[in-house]
Amino acid sequence: MNKLPFESVKRELVYKQKVRLGKPAKRTAEELLNFGIINLDKPRGPKSIHCGNKIRKLLEQPKVGHAGTLDSF
């Protein structure tokens, strides 16, 4: 199985202070819609920026962007 470099790195958590770390609470829908990421499987056709626009309209969120364009050039 091929792995990206970060997937092959074995790492540990090291403490500098004796403080217990908690767990993040499960985010509500509202919290996620204001601060979240969608792992979209982009279909053929619409350009990456259009997918962002579609999702912005769909979810009625003013701020939407994408990472790493999948558009032909």
Place this chain on the structure above:
Amino acid sequence: MTGVLPIGIGRGVKVLPVISKAGKVYEGTMHLHGEVTEKQVLDAFEKFTGKIEQLPPRISAVARKLRTREIYWLTLKRYDIKNVAFEVGCEAGTYIRKLCHDIGEYLKVGAHMASLRRIQAGPFKISESVTLQEIREAYEKFLKTKRNSLIQDIVLPPETAVEHLPEVYVDMDVIARLKHGSPVFVPGVIAYTTDLQRNKEAAIFDPNKNLIALGVAQLSAKELEKAQKGMAVKTDVVLI
């Protein structure tokens, strides 16, 4: 082109740059302009594994200068004399279309990329992705029922975008100052992961493992272990 396209919603857009800089995995097909043997293709793939040099295409956002990129793996999935299916794992900013072209040149017959599908971008994998249709359906149901789980199934918390980065956990006192862009000093660090590297990106969390900022580590894990004072992480993007 299709495949994994991470979308940031609201403040989520602020973490997108770390995904853009992360490694990628693609499935693609290449059409060769002449006949080559499978052995020749395998030989070419081996030559193009590791550090390669690429000239960005004419229409691109970056300067048209030769630049080095790393191909982590380039494997042959299917050989069909003039059509080759491959999988490639590569550094961010690698042009697969150019890679196909250059492989074609190397094989002396010429080649072009026929199709491309991104199957991984940083920590995001195609197996866990959602479609536009699924998003639309989930949101419509959510408007009617207000069930959180419908959105939780399609929108991921921002912590998922930094799973590939070294982590630094800071205590509560640091957080107020961090909001104003203050760096993280060594006494404010509760814990960190051993992959922390100097001058490389790190994700900053509060004691409850909520992602609060992105920064650039000023010390390696080994250095941070010994340090008692000084700057541990320079804050770059504040998310809270």
